[in-house]
Amino acid sequence: MWSRTFAGLIIGLLLSVSIVLNLNLLLPIKEDTMLLIGLLLAFPIWAGIQVWGYSFTSAKKAWLKLSLVLIPSVLINAVLLSLR
């Protein structure tokens, strides 16, 4: 259980940061509104990812599947930041 907890905790955090950053970089909305949208979305994403992590029957699967979602999101971050 601990390993799945850490998978959700760590990857969930990174993924939530990554997704809201992507939204921030993609959507043409004014700065303060975007910060608010990011804030409203970030915590539910983090908790949701953790719940998803717990739904796997093994910790290995949880780490793998969650990482498979994180990697593309981080790559999009890198592309968007380099184009900025």
Place this chain on the structure above:
Amino acid sequence: MNKDSLKALTNAHAWVGLVISTILFIIFFAGSISLFRDDINAWELNPHFAVNEQSETLILDSVINTVAKDYNINTHGYFILSMPTAEQPLANLYFEEKISADEHVDQHLILAPNGKVIGKGNGSSWGDFLYELHYDLHIPEVGLYFVGIVCLFFFVALLSGVVIHWRKIISKFFQYRKDGKKDKLLDAHNLIGVMGLPFHIMYAFSGLVFNLLIIYQISYAVVLYGGDQSKLLTAAGVVDVHLDETKIVLPVQGLDNLYLTAKASLGEVSINRVSIDHFGDESAAVTFRGADESQFSTRKEATYHIASGRELYLTKDNFDNDLRGGLSVISSLHFGDFAGYLIRVLFFTLGIGTCYIILTGNLMWIQKKVNLRVEKQNLIGLKVVYAMTTGGFIGTIFASAVGFVFARVIPIEAIGRSDLISYLFFGCLFTAIVVSLNIKAQKQFAAIFLKITAVILAITPILDWLFVSQGIMAMLKLGYYHVIVVEVMLLSLALFCWLIASRLFVNKRTEADEQITETINISVQEQTPLST
């Protein structure tokens, strides 16, 4: 969702709930009471400083002159005046007094509606103690983040609970099978959980925002603003109106005129807080802060340079920033400060209901483990969970009840009063947990302990009328009902404790309880030869 995933999620839901249960119970119990923090502070303090007059406005310049004459106010420290309101006749002044070049002490003065200093409030902060317990458990530095992590796991438990219960969420919405032992606990857990779901989600989310916002603040500052935190804060609506200190001494004067200017500029507002930056320096600035009560969650603020009267900043709508506006809405929802007592009573009921959800969750886990075969049981775990449930949960209510009693009986002017009450609180909680760990008949212990707690909770209103009846009557005559509000809250809690003791922890040796005691006894006997 397939069967294996659902099973994994159900196990995780139970595990997460169990791990955070004691801390979450403390957070929710202290938080529910803290909805009435202002009432508790007034309950503790006002009867000792009962006033016989009401005043619409405080003469600010007169207050400042008196305080500046009697105290050496630290120019670099805080100076905050909490204004009297329709609900609170007394004003509270907080500032730093300079004792020597390096030494400062916090001062809290109580002011009558006419501005006269009528006492010191340094030793009266029972309401604030409970509130701090709610948000950081009185753990210095890391307590805030620890509570934030617990909030995150609470959010996880909520979402996983919804997923697990999803297929039955409509069909079994009102199901409550009172005759089956396990069914009763499960149904109560699900019923209160589903009925209060929007409330729970709001609290999990807002708790996370208050306690773990720093994580996203750092990541945003690093990635989007190149590590420049000040740029992020500007985008987030944090306004810096700080003036550089001139080191020219100038008495603070003219606040009443500036107050009138602020009222005229801000429009519909009730100013509840006045703060001064750089007190006594030529650069001193005063900020008037308040809320527009005709609108939902709208904060207003005006800052002026005191010496020249120049306006430094003015906002009529949450700092004219969407993020600040959003945070203000989240804050109003969390504190239930937008619809009078009714919404706070509702939130209090739901908060205590959440405590009941946590309790039933733990009891179901205990029941499930007891029903396992002896060799499959983790007896130390079982004992610890039982002790944390009785000692930790009931201990928290008991310690709070003791805190209320001592907040009433210790003289208000006693030195170290607040510290003594806080030591008593933690002493009671710790003792309750230790005693629980050493008691075998947990159910009987829980029932008796809850009934004792109920009696102590019910004693406080009696003590109120024995110790400060004159003060209470004086406040009631002026239309201030804080004492009554707190007394009703305490009596409701006492009734709740008594009912739980009578219904859930039936005060007789039930079959299940005998089984638990027997199981623990057998295993202890089995494990003894191995350990010797």
